[in-house]
Amino acid sequence: MNSWLLPCLLSTLASSALAQKTTNVAWDAFVREHGTEWAVEWSPATGTPTAIYGQGLSLPGRTANLADARRRSEQTLERYAALLGRGASKFVEITGEPAMRLYVFVYKQEFKGLQVIDGRADVRVHANGGISMFGAEAIPVPADFNVVPTLTxxxxxxxxxxxxxxxxxxxxxxxxxxxxxxxxxxxxxxxxxxxxxxxxxxxxxxxxxxxxxxxxxxxxxxxxxxxxxILNCCKRLREAVLTPTTQPEAAESGEFYVKVIPDPSAPTNGATVDGTISAWSINDLDPYAGLTLMPMPHFKIGTTFTDASGKFSLPGNSVTVTLRFVGKHIGKVTASSGVTFSKTLTLSGSNNKIVIYTQAAPEYDRSQSTAFLYVTRCNLFMRNYMTSKSGLDKLNTFTADVNVGGSCNAFYQNNNARFYRKSGTCPNMAYSSIVQHEWGHGLDDSYGGLQYGECQEGMADACAIMQNDDPVVGLKFFSPTRNLRTALNTRTYPAGGGVHQQGETWMGWMWDCRVNFVATHGKAKAVTLMRTLFSNVFITSPGTQPTAVREVFILDDDDNILNNGTPNYNDLEQACLKRKLPYPKKKLCPHDASFSTYGTGCQTAPQACTVAYSQNLTQTLANTTTTANKVAIMEVNRPRVNICQVDLYTRARSGSVTVNVTIADYDTKGLPNKVLASGSVTVGSTAAVYSAKMTKPVVIDENNIHFIVFDNADKLVLPETSSGNKSFYYLFQNNKWSNIGYGRTFKYRVHGDLGTQIPALSNTGRPIVGGLPFSVDLSHAPQKRLAVLFVGGSKTNWNTLNLPLDLTPFGAPGCSLLAGGDAMLGTVTNAQGNGSRQFPIPLSMSLCTLKVYFQYLVIDQKANTLGLALSNAGEALLGSK
Ligand SMILES: [Zn+2]
Structure with a gap:
């Protein structure tokens, strides 16, 4: 494989592109080193590149682990510090986490130990070792910036x-x-x-x-x-706070917080106390749904937690425990109105069934069990899909405050969510998608710290939608007939209005991606893909929707090069177009790649009759005989060959015998039929190779069925070995062919004469920029000969020579040079007279307009006095697809 020509042409073209002036010296230096095929997002606030991606930076070796990724990230920040505008500041890591095929690094900016608000740097290291994206929104803090306050x-x-x-x-x-x-x-x-x-x-x-x-x-x-x-789910804080509240719907039960149902049939083993914990909760997207008795997963009991299905086991004959809504994945649930659930019990024996609340649990109770259930579920869900768990570990202490005075809202601040009690026409806010939304803010906060805006609202909604695989957030929120928001909205970016309305383009985009994924992959795979991409994007802590979109593309990418698209590029792109969200553009040539041939080649000399293939040609005979007069060996799977001779290894049973050998085609029943070529040989009584030359060769195309037939078989020791490749065959007896047979190991050899031919140039694949290698092929050439592929940038001249160049004056009548020979690449033809050269084409848009010309020159001393036979020529136009 040779690839030096195309990069060579590329560098010439790239250097002309360099002539375009840019104002940034560091950027100029970067482009000089890495070419122009980059997308850059410049920050209007800092003048620094917040994201550089496209071609990807390649670094040696694959990424071994997180520490290795960190080294690659820090090296990148250090190397391009000037470009990133780091100045006298430092970038201090706040996120260094795996996410799918990436390692995500986010840095805050510090100057002399003080945080620079809004300053940040980002590096995405791909598992393949390269850098998918890097950049910084670095505030230009002068080195002499005064950090001594005047004001106390x-x-x-x-x-x-x-x-x-x-x-x-x-x-x-x-x-x-x-x-x-x-x-x-x-x-x-x-x-x-x-x-x-x-x-x-x-x-x-x-x-x-x-x-x-x-x-x-x-x-x-x-x-x-x-x-x-402070982030709310639903509307502006002031409105919510000032809404008058109404009285709770019912008095508290107070009495049936917990009942323990001992199982009388269960023997106690004396060593442990075990059982299950369940609570009556709203296990439904609908806040008005009836209560379900739900096992409480990972619920704290004594020194342990229940398992995923609410089972526990504690050592001892008897244990006294205090039950609260505290779990492995939730700090606690507290009730601002009503009574915060807490119950002390003494338990013994097996199969204790602890039931918290009753099916008629009133609002202030059921809100607590429901909040516990959904907060725990959020954490468990994300553990299934997110590569990084550190932020989820932080969220194990997430707390929920329910039944807060107010109406129609919920808030997130500092690892805590507050949910308003039922009021007006709104239900109690501690239900399914509202819990998931607020917890989503917590997830955002636990990776890189919380930012405040439309992107955060959209991502919090996405947290609910992806879990439920349902587009509605806040089912029956305003009233039993009015929902809060849906991903089935028609908003486009930027949607305007408040942050929640603006966030609707993000939730809508995610759902559109899901719909596209379903069409491409089917539902099961599509839902998994949506959940994987849109959960891991939280790790990147995006501040705006376009940034978050870019991060999803980077997460989806199977290499560190965005220019060539990503595995789900089309589905993501279609959704972006619908939502008018900017996205990383795949770089494409304005035209498709093509390859065409032109001109004609000139003849080789006639080629000798040489071995094309042989079958079991060993020097021992199995000494088998037949009473049939003729044997027809079927050939089904051979290369194209111009059969000029057939060799049999055999002997006559006595004296000598003339054997006719023919090549035959087949009739409609598959029997040997018309004679295509024939020859004969006298076979003596000594075992040897006996050659029958065809009086006139016949061309049998590749894989064409035909027969090798020899007569006087009954007078021969059959040309057969005791083992080897088996053949299909017919025997001719009593004036008819037998049924088809299989399994005899005949020994013979077939010669081919390629005759006088014109070498032919063709292509396999097309010259796609950044695509699979394509090859320029040679056929109809002499066997095992050197051929030279001329590769040129022109078909009209080669240095001072005008093309096409008639080679008659040079001793090759009828031959023309059709392509320049800026590069000459050798190949040796195989036994069928075929050869090939392969070309990988780097992904670079500057190659789009490149045309490359090819012609094979085959060394053939006898062809003419110049000693060359030439093929026709090929013209490759590099392009996309
Ligand atoms: Zn919110």
């Missing part, structure tokens, strides 16, 4: 209170996070940012919709920005 923290607190009109920055009992000094910037404005030294101050007053962080200029005391840090 206490003064900054006062300034924050003044700007936000808050007497106290925290309501009583509101959790308080640490304040800190940071380098503030805001890339969300999409205009060039100037970094400012700022106090980052935690604010928590939900009653006036102020839960988040205030950035106070550490020199002037100005409010640089206030960022909301």
């Amino acid at each position: 923290l206490a003064k900054a607190h006062k300034a924050a209170g003044r700007h936000l009109s808050l007497a106290n920055l925290h309501a009583p009992n509101e959790p308080k996070a640490a304040d800190r000094l940071v380098v503030w910037s805001d890339v969300g404005q999409r205009v060039p940012v100037a970094p400012r030294l700022a106090w980052d101050i935690d604010v928590g007053v939900p009653s006036v919709n102020k839960v988040g962080r205030a950035y106070i200029d550490a020199h002037t005391g100005a409010l640089l920005e206030y960022r909301n840090e």
Whole structure:
């Protein structure tokens, strides 16, 4: 395999593309090193490339493990630090996790130990060792940036209170996070940012919709920005908080929290206490569905947890345990209204059936069991699909607060979700898809920290939709006849409106992808594919929907090259087109690849009669005989051959005998029929090779059925060995052919004479840029001869020679040189006179317009005084598909 020509032509073309001026010196250097086939997303805020992908960076060897991936990632950041605008800052890893075929690295930006708000770098290392994507939205912090605040923290607190009109920055009992000094910037404005030294101050007053962080200029005391840090499922916080609440639907039961049903038939073994825990819960997407007694998976009991089906076993004869809605995958469930479930029991023996609540459990109870069930399910579900588990381990302490005063909403903040009680026409919010949505915010938060916007809402909705494989989020949310949102919406990006409306394009896109996957792969595989891609995308912590779309394509990719598409590219692309979401474009030539032949070749010399194939031709005879006069050996699977001679290894039983050998075709019954060629040989009584030359050779095409027939068989020791390849055959006796036989191991040899031929050039495959190698083939050439393939960039000239060039004056009448010989590649023809050269074509769009010309020159001393026979020529137009 030779590939030096095409890259050689490529480099010439690529260097002309380099003449295009870019303003970024580092980018110029990158392009000089890696070519122009890249997609770059430049940040309007920082002027740095947030994502560089397309051709992929190749690095030696496959990625061995996470540590090796980290080394590749850090090397990439270091090597391209100037391009990424790192300056005097540092990139500090916040995510380093496997995701499908990738390792995802996300870094925050730090300057002199202070976090640079919104500064980030990303590297995606592919399992194949290469880099699929890298980039940074790095805030340009000057090396001499002053990190000494003029304002004290206490003064900054006062300034924050003044700007936000808050007497106290925290309501009583509101959790308080640490304040800190940071380098503030805001890339969300999409205009060039100037970094400012700022106090980052935690604010928590939900009653006036102020839960988040205030950035106070550490020199002037100005409010640089206030960022909301609470995410709701459904509508703006203020609306929700101000909605008047109504009374709960029913008084609390208080009495039947738990009943234990001992199994009298079960023997106690004295060593353990075991049984099951179940709770009456809403196991349905419908919040109005009746309660189901559900086994409580991974529910904490004493020193252990139940298993996936609610079973437990504890050591001892008798144990006293306190049951709460606490589990392996949920920190706790608390009730703001009603009574937080807690029950202490003393248990003994086997098969204790612990039942929490009753089928008539009122709202404030059933919301607790339902929240436990769905939070646990979310975590277990994601463990099935996500490659990384570290974020899911963090979510094992996720807490749910149910029956909160308010209506028609739920909130996520800091690994906790709050669900409003039933109010107005809305049901209690602690049900299926609303729990899944809020938990989805937690999943987002546990990988790379939470960002706030439409992408986060869309991804939280996706968390619910993918689990339920149902497009509705918030079934019967507003009333028994009105749902909250559906992926079967018609919104396109950007949808405008509030964050939830904007997020509808993401949930819609995911569902459209699912629909396309189903058409391609069938439902089972499609649902798995959707869940795998759209769960692992959480690990990449995307800030916008187009970024998240790009991450899905990168996750889907089987190599680190996006330019050549991904396994599910078409399905993803169709969904993007429908939703008007930008996506990584596959790079394609404007035309398809083609190959055509032109011109005519010139003749070889007649070729000698030489062995084409032989069958069992050993020098021993099995000494078998027959009473049949003729034997016809059937040939079914031979190369094309111009039969000029047949050799039999045999002897006469006595004296000598003339044997006629013929080549015959077959009739409609498959019997030997018309004689196509014939010859004869006198066979003596000594065993030897006896050759029958055909008086006129006959061409039998490849795989064409025919017979080798010899007569006077009854006077011969048959040309047969005791073992070897077996043949089908007929015997001619009593003036007719026998039924077909199989199994005799005849020994013979067939010669072919290729005669005078014109070498023929053809192609296998097409010259597809980045595609499978294609080959330029030679046939109808002399056997086992050197042939040289001329490869040129032109069919009209080769250096100073004009083409086609008539070779008559050079001693090759009728021969013309049809292609330039910028490269000359040798091949040796096989026993059938065939040869081939293969060409891989790198994936580079600059090759799209390339035309390459080919012609075989076959060394044949007897053909003419020049000693060459030439093939026709081929013209390859490189392209896509
Ligand atoms: Zn939300």
